[in-house]
Amino acid sequence: MPKIVDHEKQKEKIAEAVWNVIHREGLEQCTVRKIAKEAGLSAGSLRHYFPNQSELLIYSMKLVTNRVKVRIENMRFTGTPAECIKQLLLQLLPADEERRLEMEAWFSFTAKSLSDPALRPLRKEMNEEIYSACKLAVETLSRSGAMPEMDAGEEIERLYALVDGLALHALLEPERITADKIDSVLTRQLNTLK
Amino acid sequence: MPKIVDHEKQKEKIAEAVWNVIHREGLEQCTVRKIAKEAGLSAGSLRHYFPNQSELLIYSMKLVTNRVKVRIENMRFTGTPAECIKQLLLQLLPADEERRLEMEAWFSFTAKSLSDPALRPLRKEMNEEIYSACKLAVETLSRSGAMPEMDAGEEIERLYALVDGLALHALLEPERITADKIDSVLTRQLNTLK
Numbered sequence: 001m002p003k004i005v006d007h008e009k010q011k012e013k014i015a016e017a018v019w020n021v022i023h024r025e026g027l028e029q030c031t032v033r034k035i036a037k038e039a040g041l042s043a044g045s046l047r048h049y050f051p052n053q054s055e056l057l058i059y060s061m062k063l064v065t066n067r068v069k070v071r072i073e074n075m076r077f078t079g080t081p082a083e084c085i086k087q088l089l090l091q092l093l094p095a096d097e098e099r100r101l102e103m104e105a106w107f108s109f110t111a112k113s114l115s116d117p118a119l120r121p122l123r124k125e126m127n128e129e130i131y132s133a134c135k136l137a138v139e140t141l142s143r144s145g146a147m148p149e150m151d152a153g154e155e156i157e158r159l160y161a162l163v164d165g166l167a168l169h170a171l172l173e174p175e176r177i178t179a180d181k182i183d184s185v186l187t188r189q190l191n192t193l194k
Numbered sequence: 195m196p197k198i199v200d201h202e203k204q205k206e207k208i209a210e211a212v213w214n215v216i217h218r219e220g221l222e223q224c225t226v227r228k229i230a231k232e233a234g235l236s237a238g239s240l241r242h243y244f245p246n247q248s249e250l251l252i253y254s255m256k257l258v259t260n261r262v263k264v265r266i267e268n269m270r271f272t273g274t275p276a277e278c279i280k281q282l283l284l285q286l287l288p289a290d291e292e293r294r295l296e297m298e299a300w301f302s303f304t305a306k307s308l309s310d311p312a313l314r315p316l317r318k319e320m321n322e323e324i325y326s327a328c329k330l331a332v333e334t335l336s337r338s339g340a341m342p343e344m345d346a347g348e349e350i351e352r353l354y355a356l357v358d359g360l361a362l363h364a365l366l367e368p369e370r371i372t373a374d375k376i377d378s379v380l381t382r383q384l385n386t387l388k
Contacts, residue, residue: 026309028222104308111305114298114365115220157379162352165359171308172321185351192386
Protein backbone atom coordinates (compact mmCIF):
# COMPACT_ATOMS: atom_id res chain seq x y z
CA MET A 1 0.00 0.00 0.00
CA PRO A 2 1.47 3.39 -0.90
CA LYS A 3 2.28 5.72 1.95
CA ILE A 4 -0.48 8.30 2.41
CA VAL A 5 0.99 11.77 2.61
CA ASP A 6 -1.04 14.67 3.94
CA HIS A 7 0.09 17.35 1.51
CA GLU A 8 -1.08 20.29 3.61
CA LYS A 9 0.81 18.93 6.62
CA GLN A 10 3.94 18.51 4.48
CA LYS A 11 3.71 22.09 3.24
CA GLU A 12 3.28 23.39 6.79
CA LYS A 13 6.32 21.40 7.87
CA ILE A 14 8.32 23.01 5.07
CA ALA A 15 7.05 26.48 6.02
CA GLU A 16 8.10 25.90 9.63
CA ALA A 17 11.53 24.88 8.35
CA VAL A 18 11.71 28.30 6.66
CA TRP A 19 11.02 30.03 9.99
CA ASN A 20 13.74 27.96 11.68
CA VAL A 21 16.33 28.80 9.01
CA ILE A 22 15.42 32.51 9.21
CA HIS A 23 15.81 32.33 12.99
CA ARG A 24 19.22 30.65 12.82
CA GLU A 25 20.80 32.12 9.69
CA GLY A 26 18.62 34.89 8.28
CA LEU A 27 16.25 35.26 5.35
CA GLU A 28 19.04 35.54 2.77
CA GLN A 29 20.14 32.00 3.69
CA CYS A 30 16.77 30.42 2.82
CA THR A 31 17.92 28.36 -0.15
CA VAL A 32 15.92 25.37 -1.38
CA ARG A 33 18.78 23.07 -0.36
CA LYS A 34 18.90 24.37 3.23
CA ILE A 35 15.15 24.34 3.72
CA ALA A 36 14.92 20.78 2.37
CA LYS A 37 17.60 19.64 4.80
CA GLU A 38 15.90 21.40 7.73
CA ALA A 39 12.56 19.77 6.82
CA GLY A 40 14.17 16.35 6.35
CA LEU A 41 13.24 16.13 2.66
CA SER A 42 15.13 15.85 -0.60
CA ALA A 43 15.46 19.02 -2.69
CA GLY A 44 13.38 17.18 -5.30
CA SER A 45 10.44 16.58 -2.93
CA LEU A 46 10.58 20.17 -1.79
CA ARG A 47 10.43 21.34 -5.43
CA HIS A 48 7.38 19.12 -5.90
CA TYR A 49 5.54 21.35 -3.41
CA PHE A 50 7.24 24.65 -4.21
CA PRO A 51 8.71 25.01 -7.72
CA ASN A 52 10.72 28.06 -6.67
CA GLN A 53 12.05 29.93 -3.65
CA SER A 54 9.63 32.80 -4.05
CA GLU A 55 6.55 30.54 -3.80
CA LEU A 56 8.06 28.86 -0.77
CA LEU A 57 8.65 32.19 0.97
CA ILE A 58 5.15 33.49 0.18
CA TYR A 59 3.56 30.26 1.47
CA SER A 60 5.55 30.31 4.68
CA MET A 61 4.48 33.91 5.33
CA LYS A 62 0.83 33.17 4.50
CA LEU A 63 1.04 30.51 7.17
CA VAL A 64 2.06 33.21 9.70
CA THR A 65 -1.01 35.33 8.87
CA ASN A 66 -3.28 32.25 8.90
CA ARG A 67 -2.02 31.09 12.27
CA VAL A 68 -2.71 34.55 13.73
CA LYS A 69 -6.23 34.54 12.26
CA VAL A 70 -7.02 31.02 13.49
CA ARG A 71 -5.67 31.85 16.93
CA ILE A 72 -7.99 34.87 17.13
CA GLU A 73 -11.01 32.95 15.77
CA ASN A 74 -10.52 30.22 18.37
CA MET A 75 -10.32 32.64 21.30
CA ARG A 76 -13.00 32.50 23.98
CA PHE A 77 -13.18 35.84 25.71
CA THR A 78 -13.92 36.38 29.37
CA GLY A 79 -13.99 39.59 31.39
CA THR A 80 -14.72 43.26 30.81
CA PRO A 81 -14.49 44.79 27.31
CA ALA A 82 -11.08 46.25 28.28
CA GLU A 83 -9.83 42.83 29.39
CA CYS A 84 -11.11 41.13 26.23
CA ILE A 85 -9.45 43.76 24.06
CA LYS A 86 -6.18 43.19 25.84
CA GLN A 87 -6.43 39.42 25.29
CA LEU A 88 -7.03 40.07 21.60
CA LEU A 89 -4.05 42.42 21.19
CA LEU A 90 -1.75 40.04 23.06
CA GLN A 91 -2.25 37.58 20.18
CA LEU A 92 -0.35 40.07 18.00
CA LEU A 93 2.68 40.15 20.29
CA PRO A 94 5.48 37.56 20.67
CA ALA A 95 4.33 36.37 24.10
CA ASP A 96 5.60 32.78 23.71
CA GLU A 97 8.28 30.87 21.76
CA GLU A 98 5.94 29.75 18.97
CA ARG A 99 4.73 33.28 18.21
CA ARG A 100 8.26 34.58 18.57
CA LEU A 101 9.51 32.34 15.76
CA GLU A 102 6.62 33.33 13.49
CA MET A 103 7.09 37.04 14.18
CA GLU A 104 10.84 36.93 13.67
CA ALA A 105 10.25 35.42 10.22
CA TRP A 106 7.57 38.00 9.59
CA PHE A 107 9.84 40.87 10.54
CA SER A 108 12.58 39.74 8.13
CA PHE A 109 9.95 39.38 5.44
CA THR A 110 8.69 42.92 6.13
CA ALA A 111 12.21 44.31 5.75
CA LYS A 112 12.60 42.46 2.44
CA SER A 113 9.25 43.79 1.21
CA LEU A 114 10.64 47.34 1.28
CA SER A 115 12.74 46.55 -1.80
CA ASP A 116 10.61 43.72 -3.26
CA PRO A 117 7.18 44.88 -4.51
CA ALA A 118 6.00 41.27 -5.08
CA LEU A 119 5.89 40.74 -1.30
CA ARG A 120 3.83 43.84 -0.54
CA PRO A 121 0.24 42.57 -1.04
CA LEU A 122 0.77 39.86 1.58
CA ARG A 123 2.50 42.24 3.97
CA LYS A 124 -0.36 44.70 3.51
CA GLU A 125 -2.90 41.99 4.37
CA MET A 126 -1.20 41.34 7.72
CA ASN A 127 -0.86 45.06 8.47
CA GLU A 128 -4.59 45.48 7.83
CA GLU A 129 -5.33 42.60 10.20
CA ILE A 130 -3.38 44.32 13.00
CA TYR A 131 -4.89 47.71 12.17
CA SER A 132 -8.42 46.20 12.33
CA ALA A 133 -7.74 44.73 15.76
CA CYS A 134 -6.59 48.18 16.97
CA LYS A 135 -9.67 49.79 15.40
CA LEU A 136 -11.93 47.31 17.18
CA ALA A 137 -10.10 48.05 20.44
CA VAL A 138 -10.55 51.81 20.16
CA GLU A 139 -14.19 51.53 19.10
CA THR A 140 -15.06 49.07 21.87
CA LEU A 141 -13.38 51.13 24.57
CA SER A 142 -14.89 54.39 23.32
CA ARG A 143 -18.37 52.84 23.49
CA SER A 144 -17.84 51.48 26.99
CA GLY A 145 -15.95 54.47 28.41
CA ALA A 146 -15.85 58.22 28.06
CA MET A 147 -13.35 59.23 25.29
CA PRO A 148 -15.02 62.62 24.85
CA GLU A 149 -12.72 64.80 22.79
CA MET A 150 -10.65 62.11 21.09
CA ASP A 151 -10.00 61.70 17.40
CA ALA A 152 -10.71 57.98 16.82
CA GLY A 153 -8.48 57.74 13.71
CA GLU A 154 -5.56 59.16 15.64
CA GLU A 155 -6.17 56.86 18.61
CA ILE A 156 -6.17 53.81 16.31
CA GLU A 157 -2.88 54.95 14.73
CA ARG A 158 -1.38 55.43 18.15
CA LEU A 159 -2.37 51.99 19.44
CA TYR A 160 -1.29 50.37 16.15
CA ALA A 161 2.18 51.97 16.41
CA LEU A 162 2.50 50.90 20.03
CA VAL A 163 1.55 47.27 19.28
CA ASP A 164 4.05 46.94 16.42
CA GLY A 165 6.79 48.82 18.29
CA LEU A 166 6.30 46.62 21.34
CA ALA A 167 6.39 43.47 19.18
CA LEU A 168 9.65 44.68 17.62
CA HIS A 169 11.24 45.44 20.99
CA ALA A 170 10.13 42.08 22.40
CA LEU A 171 11.90 40.38 19.48
CA LEU A 172 15.06 42.46 19.85
CA GLU A 173 15.29 42.56 23.63
CA PRO A 174 13.52 39.50 25.03
CA GLU A 175 15.26 39.76 28.43
CA ARG A 176 14.02 43.31 28.97
CA ILE A 177 10.61 43.08 27.29
CA THR A 178 9.15 40.08 29.10
CA ALA A 179 5.55 38.83 28.83
CA ASP A 180 4.74 40.72 32.06
CA LYS A 181 6.21 43.95 30.69
CA ILE A 182 4.23 43.57 27.45
CA ASP A 183 1.07 43.12 29.51
CA SER A 184 1.63 46.15 31.73
CA VAL A 185 2.66 48.52 28.91
CA LEU A 186 -0.37 47.48 26.86
CA THR A 187 -2.68 47.89 29.87
CA ARG A 188 -1.38 51.39 30.48
CA GLN A 189 -1.84 52.34 26.81
CA LEU A 190 -5.43 51.04 26.84
CA ASN A 191 -6.08 53.05 30.01
CA THR A 192 -5.16 56.26 28.19
CA LEU A 193 -8.05 55.47 25.83
CA LYS A 194 -10.65 55.53 28.53
CA MET B 195 50.38 67.14 -8.30
CA PRO B 196 48.47 64.13 -7.06
CA LYS B 197 44.74 64.47 -6.63
CA ILE B 198 43.86 65.12 -2.98
CA VAL B 199 41.17 62.72 -1.82
CA ASP B 200 39.23 63.35 1.34
CA HIS B 201 39.10 59.81 2.67
CA GLU B 202 36.26 60.42 5.14
CA LYS B 203 34.16 61.97 2.36
CA GLN B 204 34.86 58.97 0.12
CA LYS B 205 33.82 56.55 2.85
CA GLU B 206 30.61 58.49 3.45
CA LYS B 207 29.87 58.42 -0.26
CA ILE B 208 30.31 54.64 -0.24
CA ALA B 209 28.07 54.30 2.84
CA GLU B 210 25.37 56.34 1.10
CA ALA B 211 25.69 54.03 -1.90
CA VAL B 212 24.93 51.15 0.48
CA TRP B 213 21.72 52.88 1.60
CA ASN B 214 20.69 53.43 -2.02
CA VAL B 215 21.26 49.79 -2.98
CA ILE B 216 19.31 48.62 0.09
CA HIS B 217 16.48 50.96 -0.88
CA ARG B 218 16.36 49.72 -4.48
CA GLU B 219 17.27 46.05 -4.20
CA GLY B 220 17.50 45.01 -0.57
CA LEU B 221 20.29 44.26 1.88
CA GLU B 222 21.05 40.82 0.41
CA GLN B 223 22.02 42.54 -2.86
CA CYS B 224 24.75 44.68 -1.28
CA THR B 225 27.70 43.08 -3.03
CA VAL B 226 31.03 44.89 -3.31
CA ARG B 227 30.57 45.04 -7.10
CA LYS B 228 27.14 46.69 -6.88
CA ILE B 229 28.13 49.18 -4.20
CA ALA B 230 31.25 50.17 -6.15
CA LYS B 231 29.15 50.78 -9.28
CA GLU B 232 26.60 52.81 -7.31
CA ALA B 233 29.38 54.95 -5.77
CA GLY B 234 31.12 55.40 -9.13
CA LEU B 235 34.29 53.61 -8.01
CA SER B 236 36.19 50.52 -9.08
CA ALA B 237 35.81 47.40 -6.94
CA GLY B 238 39.53 47.79 -6.19
CA SER B 239 39.16 51.33 -4.78
CA LEU B 240 36.21 50.24 -2.70
CA ARG B 241 38.27 47.36 -1.26
CA HIS B 242 40.97 49.89 -0.39
CA TYR B 243 38.51 51.48 2.05
CA PHE B 244 36.62 48.36 3.08
CA PRO B 245 38.48 45.03 2.77
CA ASN B 246 35.24 43.07 3.11
CA GLN B 247 31.48 43.38 2.89
CA SER B 248 30.98 43.09 6.60
CA GLU B 249 33.18 46.13 7.38
CA LEU B 250 31.37 48.09 4.69
CA LEU B 251 27.99 47.26 6.18
CA ILE B 252 29.05 48.10 9.72
CA TYR B 253 30.51 51.44 8.60
CA SER B 254 27.40 52.39 6.66
CA MET B 255 25.23 51.66 9.70
CA LYS B 256 27.56 53.56 12.02
CA LEU B 257 27.03 56.51 9.73
CA VAL B 258 23.27 56.27 10.34
CA THR B 259 23.74 56.44 14.12
CA ASN B 260 26.28 59.26 13.78
CA ARG B 261 24.01 61.33 11.55
CA VAL B 262 21.19 60.99 14.09
CA LYS B 263 23.53 62.04 16.92
CA VAL B 264 24.93 65.03 15.01
CA ARG B 265 21.42 66.11 14.02
CA ILE B 266 20.37 66.10 17.68
CA GLU B 267 23.55 67.87 18.85
CA ASN B 268 23.00 70.63 16.30
CA MET B 269 19.42 71.28 17.30
CA ARG B 270 18.44 74.64 18.75
CA PHE B 271 15.33 74.23 20.80
CA THR B 272 12.56 76.80 21.12
CA GLY B 273 9.26 76.60 22.98
CA THR B 274 7.85 74.87 26.01
CA PRO B 275 9.47 71.68 27.38
CA ALA B 276 6.73 69.64 25.67
CA GLU B 277 7.42 71.34 22.33
CA CYS B 278 11.18 70.81 22.66
CA ILE B 279 10.69 67.13 23.50
CA LYS B 280 8.54 66.70 20.43
CA GLN B 281 11.20 68.34 18.22
CA LEU B 282 13.76 65.95 19.66
CA LEU B 283 11.67 62.82 19.08
CA LEU B 284 10.84 63.89 15.52
CA GLN B 285 14.55 63.46 14.73
CA LEU B 286 14.05 59.74 15.30
CA LEU B 287 11.25 59.46 12.76
CA PRO B 288 11.45 59.38 8.94
CA ALA B 289 10.00 62.86 8.46
CA ASP B 290 11.91 63.62 5.23
CA GLU B 291 13.50 61.73 2.32
CA GLU B 292 17.03 61.80 3.74
CA ARG B 293 16.00 60.30 7.07
CA ARG B 294 13.74 57.85 5.26
CA LEU B 295 16.65 56.38 3.31
CA GLU B 296 18.79 56.07 6.45
CA MET B 297 15.99 54.43 8.43
CA GLU B 298 15.11 52.00 5.68
CA ALA B 299 18.72 50.82 5.65
CA TRP B 300 18.67 50.70 9.43
CA PHE B 301 15.50 48.61 9.47
CA SER B 302 16.97 46.00 7.10
CA PHE B 303 20.10 45.93 9.23
CA THR B 304 17.99 45.37 12.38
CA ALA B 305 16.22 42.42 10.73
CA LYS B 306 19.60 40.93 9.76
CA SER B 307 20.92 41.40 13.30
CA LEU B 308 18.34 38.91 14.59
CA SER B 309 20.31 36.06 13.01
CA ASP B 310 23.77 37.71 12.94
CA PRO B 311 25.23 38.30 16.43
CA ALA B 312 28.14 40.37 15.01
CA LEU B 313 25.71 43.16 14.17
CA ARG B 314 24.08 43.34 17.60
CA PRO B 315 26.44 45.68 19.50
CA LEU B 316 25.89 48.43 16.92
CA ARG B 317 22.16 47.85 16.83
CA LYS B 318 22.08 47.97 20.62
CA GLU B 319 23.91 51.31 20.58
CA MET B 320 21.21 52.86 18.40
CA ASN B 321 18.40 51.35 20.46
CA GLU B 322 19.95 52.86 23.58
CA GLU B 323 20.12 56.24 21.87
CA ILE B 324 16.38 56.13 21.13
CA TYR B 325 15.59 54.79 24.58
CA SER B 326 17.56 57.66 26.17
CA ALA B 327 15.63 60.24 24.16
CA CYS B 328 12.37 58.68 25.39
CA LYS B 329 13.68 58.64 28.96
CA LEU B 330 14.59 62.32 28.72
CA ALA B 331 11.12 63.03 27.34
CA VAL B 332 9.32 61.27 30.19
CA GLU B 333 11.57 62.81 32.86
CA THR B 334 11.23 66.33 31.45
CA LEU B 335 7.47 66.11 31.15
CA SER B 336 7.05 64.56 34.57
CA ARG B 337 9.02 67.43 36.11
CA SER B 338 7.04 70.10 34.28
CA GLY B 339 3.61 68.49 34.62
CA ALA B 340 1.71 66.38 37.09
CA MET B 341 2.28 62.64 36.34
CA PRO B 342 1.24 61.65 39.85
CA GLU B 343 0.68 57.88 39.88
CA MET B 344 2.75 56.93 36.86
CA ASP B 345 5.49 54.34 36.70
CA ALA B 346 8.31 56.17 34.87
CA GLY B 347 9.93 52.97 33.57
CA GLU B 348 6.67 51.85 32.04
CA GLU B 349 6.03 55.27 30.52
CA ILE B 350 9.46 55.26 28.87
CA GLU B 351 8.81 51.77 27.45
CA ARG B 352 5.47 52.92 26.11
CA LEU B 353 6.88 56.02 24.39
CA TYR B 354 9.85 54.03 23.04
CA ALA B 355 7.50 51.42 21.50
CA LEU B 356 5.33 54.15 19.99
CA VAL B 357 8.31 55.98 18.43
CA ASP B 358 9.72 52.81 16.81
CA GLY B 359 6.29 51.56 15.73
CA LEU B 360 5.48 54.91 14.17
CA ALA B 361 8.85 54.98 12.38
CA LEU B 362 8.16 51.49 11.00
CA HIS B 363 4.67 52.43 9.80
CA ALA B 364 5.94 55.63 8.19
CA LEU B 365 8.46 53.53 6.23
CA LEU B 366 5.89 50.93 5.20
CA GLU B 367 2.95 53.23 4.49
CA PRO B 368 4.29 56.67 3.59
CA GLU B 369 1.02 57.76 1.94
CA ARG B 370 -0.97 57.10 5.08
CA ILE B 371 1.61 58.06 7.73
CA THR B 372 2.49 61.57 6.54
CA ALA B 373 4.68 64.06 8.43
CA ASP B 374 1.48 65.72 9.76
CA LYS B 375 0.14 62.40 11.01
CA ILE B 376 3.46 61.61 12.73
CA ASP B 377 3.32 64.99 14.44
CA SER B 378 -0.26 64.63 15.67
CA VAL B 379 0.10 61.04 16.91
CA LEU B 380 3.28 61.94 18.79
CA THR B 381 1.63 65.05 20.29
CA ARG B 382 -1.29 62.99 21.52
CA GLN B 383 1.04 60.39 23.07
CA LEU B 384 3.03 63.10 24.86
CA ASN B 385 -0.24 64.57 26.15
CA THR B 386 -1.05 61.27 27.86
CA LEU B 387 2.15 61.77 29.86
CA LYS B 388 0.99 64.98 31.42
